[in-house]
Amino acid sequence: xxxxxxxxxxPGRERTTRTLVDADIHPHALARDVxxxxxxxxxxxxxxxxxxxxxxxxxxxxxxxxxxRVDAWPDGGFPGxxxxxxxxxxxDEFDVDHGILIPLQGHSWGVxxxxxxxxxxxxxxxxxxxxxxxxEPRLRSSIAVPHEAPDLAxxxxxxxxxxxxxxQVLLSTGTELSVGRRNYWPIFAAAAEAGLPIAAHTGGxxxxxxxxxxxxxxxxxxxxxxxxxxxxxxxxxEGVFEEFPTLQLVLVEGGIAWAxxxxxxxxxxxxxxxxxxxxxxxxxSEIVRERVWFTTQPIEEPDDPRHLELxxxxxxxxxxxxxxxxxxxxxxxxxxxxxxxFPAAIRETVMGANACRLYGLPARDAG
Amino acid sequence: xxxxxxxxxxPGRERTTRTLVDADIHPHALARDVxxxxxxxxxxxxxxxxxxxxxxxxxxxxxxxxxxRVDAWPDGGFPGxxxxxxxxxxxDEFDVDHGILIPLQGHSWGVxxxxxxxxxxxxxxxxxxxxxxxxEPRLRSSIAVPHEAPDLAxxxxxxxxxxxxxxQVLLSTGTELSVGRRNYWPIFAAAAEAGLPIAAHTGGxxxxxxxxxxxxxxxxxxxxxxxxxxxxxxxxxEGVFEEFPTLQLVLVEGGIAWAxxxxxxxxxxxxxxxxxxxxxxxxxSEIVRERVWFTTQPIEEPDDPRHLELxxxxxxxxxxxxxxxxxxxxxxxxxxxxxxxFPAAIRETVMGANACRLYGLPARDAG
Numbered sequence: 001x002x003x004x005x006x007x008x009x010x011p012g013r014e015r016t017t018r019t020l021v022d023a024d025i026h027p028h029a030l031a032r033d034v035x036x037x038x039x040x041x042x043x044x045x046x047x048x049x050x051x052x053x054x055x056x057x058x059x060x061x062x063x064x065x066x067x068x069r070v071d072a073w074p075d076g077g078f079p080g081x082x083x084x085x086x087x088x089x090x091x092d093e094f095d096v097d098h099g100i101l102i103p104l105q106g107h108s109w110g111v112x113x114x115x116x117x118x119x120x121x122x123x124x125x126x127x128x129x130x131x132x133x134x135x136e137p138r139l140r141s142s143i144a145v146p147h148e149a150p151d152l153a154x155x156x157x158x159x160x161x162x163x164x165x166x167x168q169v170l171l172s173t174g175t176e177l178s179v180g181r182r183n184y185w186p187i188f189a190a191a192a193e194a195g196l197p198i199a200a201h202t203g204g205x206x207x208x209x210x211x212x213x214x215x216x217x218x219x220x221x222x223x224x225x226x227x228x229x230x231x232x233x234x235x236x237x238e239g240v241f242e243e244f245p246t247l248q249l250v251l252v253e254g255g256i257a258w259a260x261x262x263x264x265x266x267x268x269x270x271x272x273x274x275x276x277x278x279x280x281x282x283x284x285s286e287i288v289r290e291r292v293w294f295t296t297q298p299i300e301e302p303d304d305p306r307h308l309e310l311x312x313x314x315x316x317x318x319x320x321x322x323x324x325x326x327x328x329x330x331x332x333x334x335x336x337x338x339x340x341x342f343p344a345a346i347r348e349t350v351m352g353a354n355a356c357r358l359y360g361l362p363a364r365d366a367g
Numbered sequence: 368x369x370x371x372x373x374x375x376x377x378p379g380r381e382r383t384t385r386t387l388v389d390a391d392i393h394p395h396a397l398a399r400d401v402x403x404x405x406x407x408x409x410x411x412x413x414x415x416x417x418x419x420x421x422x423x424x425x426x427x428x429x430x431x432x433x434x435x436r437v438d439a440w441p442d443g444g445f446p447g448x449x450x451x452x453x454x455x456x457x458x459d460e461f462d463v464d465h466g467i468l469i470p471l472q473g474h475s476w477g478v479x480x481x482x483x484x485x486x487x488x489x490x491x492x493x494x495x496x497x498x499x500x501x502x503e504p505r506l507r508s509s510i511a512v513p514h515e516a517p518d519l520a521x522x523x524x525x526x527x528x529x530x531x532x533x534x535q536v537l538l539s540t541g542t543e544l545s546v547g548r549r550n551y552w553p554i555f556a557a558a559a560e561a562g563l564p565i566a567a568h569t570g571g572x573x574x575x576x577x578x579x580x581x582x583x584x585x586x587x588x589x590x591x592x593x594x595x596x597x598x599x600x601x602x603x604x605e606g607v608f609e610e611f612p613t614l615q616l617v618l619v620e621g622g623i624a625w626a627x628x629x630x631x632x633x634x635x636x637x638x639x640x641x642x643x644x645x646x647x648x649x650x651x652s653e654i655v656r657e658r659v660w661f662t663t664q665p666i667e668e669p670d671d672p673r674h675l676e677l678x679x680x681x682x683x684x685x686x687x688x689x690x691x692x693x694x695x696x697x698x699x700x701x702x703x704x705x706x707x708x709f710p711a712a713i714r715e716t717v718m719g720a721n722a723c724r725l726y727g728l729p730a731r732d733a734g
Contacts, residue, residue, distance in 0.1 A: 149549055275416075
C-alpha cells in the first residue's frame with residue numbers, strides 16, 4: 001500500500017462486524033531457536049556452517065531496512081522472532097481473528113544438502129508448533145519443506161499432517177526446475193493426501209533465473225508477479241491439477257491484476273495448440289477458477305482505482321482472494337486501510353470470509 | 368588424435384594378438400526409425416512437434432561437418448544411421464571384437480516432457496535392439512533414459528535389464544541439477560540392481576550452464592573435461608558411491624589427464640573439511656580407484672608424450688582406462704594409430720582387456 005494517514009485512533013473499531021484473517025505473516029527463527037531443535041550431527045553442522053543459501057535480508061541488508069518495518073525489531077531479536085511484538089503490532093492492534101504464518105526461511109534452507117535441508121525445515125516447524133501455535137490460538141501455520149528433495153518434503157508433510165495447527169504446505173517460486181514437473185509431485189501427493197492446500201510464496205534463491213539474476217531490488221520486487229505467473233502456468237501445463245484432483249493452490253505475494261489477461265492468453269493458446277498438452281482437457285481458466293486462490297499484498301495500485309476494479313472483474317474470482325498484510329515487511333498492508341483499495345462489494349469476503357472457507361476457520365459472529 | 372600418417376596398409380594386422388574393444392560408438396536413429404516405434408499419441412506428437420531440444424548437429428550445423436567425419440554420411444541417412452557403413456568403416460576395417468553403442472540422441476530427448484521423453488528413449492532402445500544388436504553380435508549398447516524424470520528412467524532400465532545386449536545405463540553430463548543429487552538416485556538404484564554401470568557421456572542441453580553457455584565450439588569442445596570433473600565431484604560428494612556400494616561409473620569423452628590433480632585436491636580438502644561431508648568416510652581417491660573408469664577419446668595430447676605418461680602415472684588407474692574411437696565423429700581416433708599415444712606398458716589392457724573385464728565380454732585368444 002502507499003502511505004495513507006490513519007482516520008481513526010481507536011484500533012479495531014472499523015471492523016468489529018466482520019471476520020479478519022491475515023493470510024501472510026512471517027515468523028523468523030533465531031539461530032538458537034533452530035539449534036535447540038536439531039539432532040547432534042545437524043546441530044554441529046549448523047554451528048560450523050550455518051546455511052550457505054542467503055535470504056533477502058542477507059542479499060539486500062541495506063534496502064528498506066533489510067526489507068522490514070523499522071518499528072518491528074525486538075531487542076536482541078529480528079522482525080518476526082518475538083510473538084509478543086506480533087501480538088502488539090498486528091493481532092491485538094487490529095483485532096485479527098486468525099493469522100496464517102508463512103516461515104520464509106524454509107525457502108533458503110530447503111535447497112541445502114537434502115538431509116540437512118529436511119532437518120532445518122523440521123526444526124523450523126517444531127519451533128513454530130512450540131513457540132507460536134501452542135501459545136497463540138489465533139495463529140495457524142504453513143509447513144516449511146525441503147522442496148528440492150521431494151521425498152523428504154513429503155515425509156515432513158506427513159509428519160505434520162495430523163496437526164490442525166498446520167493448514168497448508170509452503171512452496172517457493174524459486175525452485176530449481178519448473179515447479180509443476182513430476183519431479184515435485186511427491187510434495188503435491190502428500191499435500192493432497194493430507195487435504196492441505198499448497199501455498200506458493202514469492203522468493204527463494206533461484207527465483208529470478210528465468211531471465212537472469214536481477215540487478216536491482218526494484219526489479220526483483222515488481223518481478224514477483226512474473227515468477228508467480230510462471231509458477232501458475234507450470235502447474236497448469238504439467239497437468240498437476242489433473243493428477244491431483246482435490247489439490248488447491250494459494251498464490252501469496254505475487255499480485256493479482258496480471259491473472260485475468262494471462263487466462264485469456266492461456267485459453268486462446270489451448271484452443272489452438274492443445275495437441276501439445278493432451279492431458280489438459282479443459283480451458284485453463286476453468287481449472288484456475290476451481291483450484292487457485294490469490295492474496296492481496298502487494299496488490300497492484302493504479303492511479304485510478306476503477307482500473308483495479310476492472311482488472312478484478314476480468315479475473316472474476318472475488319470469492320478466492322484473501323487479505324494479507326505481509327507483516328513485518330516494510331511494505332506491510334494495514335488491515336485498517338487496505339480494504340479501501342478494494343472494490344466495496346468484495347471487502348467483506350476478502351478480509352475474512354474467503355480465508356475461513358479455504359482453511360476451515362470459524363467466522364466471527366456479526367456484531 | 369592429431370593426424371598421423373598410417374604406417375601399414377593392411378587393416379587389422381597390427382592387433383591380431385590382442386582383443387580390441389571400442390567403448391564409444393554413436394548410432395543415430397532417423398526420424399522414421401523413431402516414429403515406427405512410438406505409440407499413436409506420442410507418434411502424432413513426434414510428427415507435429417519433433418523434439419524441441421536440439422543436439423550438437425543442430426546447434427553447430429557448419430562446424431566440422433556438423434561434428435562428423437566427412438566420409439561417414441550414408442546416402443539418404445545420417446552418420447551412424449546405417450549398420451553396413453559402421454561395419455565397413457569400423458568393425459571390419461579394424462577387426463573390432465566388441466563395440467559399445469552410445470545413443471546420444473537420448474541426451475536431448477531425455478529432457479522433453481516426461482512421458483514423451485520416456486517414449487522417445489524407449490523407441491531409441493527398441494530400434495537399437497532390433498536394427499543393431501539383433502543383426503550384429505559384435506555390438507552391445509547403453510540404455511538411453513529420460514534422465515530428468517528419474518522414476519521413468521528407472522522403469523526403462525528395468526525394462527532392458529534382462530537383455531544381455533544392454534551393458535550400461537547412459538547418463539548426460541548436462542543434467543538440470545547437480546547429477547549426484549538424491550533426485551537422480553532412482554536411476555542409480557535401478558542400474559545397481561541390474562548390475563549395470565552408469566556411463567556418463569559428455570553432452571546434453573544444459574551441459575555448460577555452470578559457467579554460462581559457451582560462445583565458441585572450441586570452448587565447448589575443450590570444456591568437456593570440466594563438466595566431467597564436475598560430474599565426478601558431484602557423484603563423490605553427494606555420497607552416491609556410499610549409497611550404491613556396487614555401482615561403477617564410466618566417464619566417456621571427458622579426457623583423463625585432469626583427474627590426477629583433481630584427486631590430490633579432493634583428498635586434501637577432504638582431510639581438512641570432512642565435517643562438511645560426514646557421509647564421505649574415505650579419501651575420495653580411494654573411492655575413485657575402485658569405482659570409476661575412463662575412456663581415451665579425446666585424450667589430451669601434449670607436445671612431449673612423456674608428459675601424458677606422467678599424468679597417467681599421477682592417476683594410477685591404468686587398469687580402468689578403456690579405448691574409445693568416438694565413431695563417426697570428426698575427431699574419431701583410429702584403433703590403428705591411437706595406441707601410439709599411450710605408454711607402451713598400458714596399450715594391451717587399454718585396447719581391450721579392461722573393457723572385457725568391465726562389461727563381462729570374452730577376450731580374443733592370443734594369436
